[in-house]
Amino acid sequence: MENGALEDIEVTVTFLEMHVPPAYSPPVPFNRQIALLKTKDIPLHFYRYLMDRVGRKWHWVNVLRLSDEELSAGIHREDRDIRVLYLDGSPAGFFDLKPHLPEEVELAYFGMMEHATGQGIGRWFLGAAIAAAWSHGPRRVTVQTCTLDHPAALPLYQKLGFAPVAQKKEIVHPMTFAERAASVMQP
DSSP, rough: OOGGGOOOOOEEEEEEEESSSOOOOOOOOSSSSSSEOOOOOOOHHHHHHHHHHTTTTOOOOOOOSSOOHHHHHHHHHHHTTEEEETTTTTEEEEEEEEEEEEEEEEEEEEEEEEGGTTOOOOHHHHHHHHHHHHHTTTSSEEEEEESSSOOHHHHHHHHHTTTEEEEEEEEEOOHHHHHHHHTTTTT
16 A cells, blocks of 8 residues: 555445325424525535535445536536535535436435434434425436435335445545545535
8 A cells, every 4th residue: 555545445335215205204303503505606615524424424425536627517507406514504415416317316415414313303313305306297206325324314214215236345535634635625
């Protein structure tokens, strides 16, 4: 391992689909100051911050490797739907929907920051992401998760109506802290 490079990690990716909106949506947690705001032209640095803070532990690195031009072309599409979760006034998570696939909305990214987990918010937050995905009028909503993601991710997706349809092996190329910092702290 030269230059502090990290070893690649083999993962199993599970692809899930939902073909009808769920009959039930988890209720908003009570006695919590929660806001879920849809972004408009999200600044690249804020998107990278969210991606880093939510995905650092799970090795979400693909977006952090994109140039400004590549990232902007993806997240500033008119049909992209990115929503940020705030808990007690601070960012606590986000989800990113890609509704531009024909008849499909992909829940491309979904997650919460560590300070927001374990508080009974996740089920409601995923329900809100699913409702947002169905609001685009697709025939199906898709999501994928891998063996590096939070252990509760796959069971929670299934509890809220997603069914596994395929699996495949992939290789994740982790970023060193210095590489991650260079991405998140770009001018």
